[in-house]
Amino acid sequence: MNLLSTITTLALLTPPEGAEFVAIVPGAIVTLVAIAFIIVDVFHRQGTPRDYLAYFSVVGLAVAAGSCWYLWDSGLERAAFFGMLYFDQFTLFFSALACVTAALAIMCSPPILQAHRMDRGEYYLLILFSVVGMIFMAASADLLTLFISLELMSIPIYVVAGFLRKDVRSAEASMKYFILGSISAALMLYGIALIYGATGTTNLEYIANNLALYLDGSGHEAYGLVMLGMVLIMSGFIFKIAGVPFHIWAPDVYTGSPTPAVGFMATAFKAIAFAALIRVFVIAFPSEVLRGGFFGLGWIDIAYFVAFASMVLGNLVAVVQNNVKRMLAYSSIAHAGYLMVGFVAANSHPAFYLHNDAILFYLVTYAFAVVGAFGVLGYFSRQGQNVETFQDLGNLGLKHPFMGLCMGVFMFSAAGFPPTAGFLGKFYIFRSGVDVYAQTAELAILVLVVVGVLTSVVGAFYYLKVLVYMYMKPEKRVFEPIRHKGTRLAVAICAVMTLYIGLFPARTIDISRDAVMDMRGVSAEVAETIERGEAELERIRGSEED
Amino acid sequence: MSWEPTLAHFLILSAAVFSIGLVGVMIRRNAIILFMCIELMINSVNLTFIAFARYRFEMDGHVFAFFIMAVAAAEAAVALAIVIHVFRHKRGVSVDDMQALKY
Secondary structure, X not given: OHHHHHXXXXXXXXXXXXXXXXXHHHHHHHHHHHHHHHHHHHOOOOOOOOHHHHXXXXXXXXXXXXXXXXXXXXXXXOOHHHHOEOOOHHHHHHHHHHHHHHHHHHHHHHHHHHHOOOOOOHHHHHHHHHHHHHHHHHHEOEXXXXXXXXXXXXXXXXXXXXXXXXXXXXXXXXXXXXXXXXXXXXXXXXXXXXXXXXHOOOEHHHHHHHHHHHHHOOOOOOHHHHHHHHHHHHHHHHHHHOOOOOOOHHHHHHHHOOHHHHHHHHHHHHHHHHHHHHHHHHHOOOOHHHHOOOOOOOHHHHHHHXXXXXXXXXXXXXXOOXXXXXXXXXXXXXXXXXXXXXXXXXXXXXXXXXXXXXXXXXXXXXXXXXXXXXXXXXXXXXXXXXXXXXHHHOOHHHHOXXXXXXXXXXXXHHHOOOOXXXXXXXXXXXXXXXXXXXXHOOHHHHHHHHHHHHHHHHHHHHHHHHHHHHHHOOOOOOOOOOOOHHHHHHHHHHHHHHHHHHHOOHHHHHHHXXXXXXXXXXXXXXXXXXXXXXXXXXXXXXXXXX | OXXXXXXXXXXXXXXXXXXXXXXXXXXXXXXXXXXXXXXXHHHHHHHHHHHHHHHHOOOHHHHHHHHHHHHHHHHHHHHHHHHHHHHHHHOXXXXXXXXXXXX
16 A cells, blocks of 8 residues: 555656656766666677677767757756756756767777776776766755765776776876875765755755755844855865866876876866856855855855966966876866856856856867867877976977877977867857946956966966977987878868867857856846846848848 | 754764764875765765755755765775775885875
């Protein structure tokens, strides 16, 4: 009898035709590919190369990315599975981005693993599971799903960082990454516990509702708990994007890990952490009291500090690096700073919410440039003779014209030169900052933009240094490239996309704007901003047709 | 007079345990001890969740604590594998030996 009533209750709660299951389609595809991968790997004949397994996972990831494109217009109004997962264009955008970067990184991987005599299927499998975590993290509508998917995305990557078993530096990178990553996860978890204690819920929308009741009423009894919890959650995100002051792991981990996997870590982690950061802070903590806003000391002010410190420290320390991978690691800290400028500008007030599209656009441009750059570095890597320092790059550009050309495109994009995508990415980020300054006359945001522009000049120095060494310096050691077709294809795709987005950005910008506009569960003020933005867009499109 | 622990007592205890874990991670040198300190931090979070859940007569916090335990177990498995991996290279697990990657 009891069982019967349970079943009827469940049947009543389940929506008709299983409509909610659409919410897990991209994640489920990657999971199924991973499971199929395990089965295929079991039947692998020992001693033969595993390239086909890499292409198998690339095809699976491409199917998952295709499903995001296919489901673009079938978002769900409310969070699926009892308020656990959002399924909107914001989710789909980041799911597709994670799948594409993972696929490109995997295409570059087989020769690196073979060169280190670690040609094992687990490498691809761990990356696939990490992608599953990323997809659900971008979708999470509850701090519970957020935490679980955060761990699902991180734990496999701790192992990937230490995958080159015979290399002591890989082991060390894995250890350092694990210790610091676990501390940041524990800090974030404590923050979630405090938020739960203060509001009685872990659902993002309910948190916002309950906070509105507390903070706008007379009693501020839970204010301290909420503030502390918020800071701790933020620190967890800052660790994942490698922002100052939680950046210290990045250079060591990037130097020690397998080179193509670093491209995946540097881009996809940053993208997904920003997705969850925007989602959590826009939905759960919209209140003016918590937002602060330029030294009223709220979460915007923390982001302000992170943006400032990351840009300055990342760029200045990158200048003095002699190891190319370390230089790219510090420059990725600087990029976290630029992205944070966009975050500060777009979220300092609900009226500027739509400027978040600059962050999404920047993440796309950044992803192609960095995955490509690490692909090129991997192309010249063999055991015992990796490309490490700038001197090692000597003359490589002239000896290998195609790779040199692609590296040139990536470096110009990362430094922010037209006509590459990186220029437009930076342009949109800084434009949103200037726009906010024009509307609020807050000097603080203008200062941030000026610092951003000045530090990107410093950035141009060390990016162009790579090209100077590749084309104008004599070679010190002879590097045999790995001559792998997959790597060449992946690098070519990255270079083409970088140029394509730089020359014809309209479509990517439209997609980013749609994704930002389609975010569900936002506060009334943000919803109003979105409505205004949609009306504006309608008007522009109408006038174009006339 | 009977004495009953209140929510505040549990929160103070869990904050103290969390701080011990955090300080331990910063000052200890042995990797195994570091993992124990991280476990301490995670378990103090569990205590916080359970205390709040009891205080509010809700189940959400209990559920969250179970998930944290499952994830912490997965983390511990990876942690020990990494420690063994490092031990094979260095014949020791002190973080002072981690000097291959610097500057």
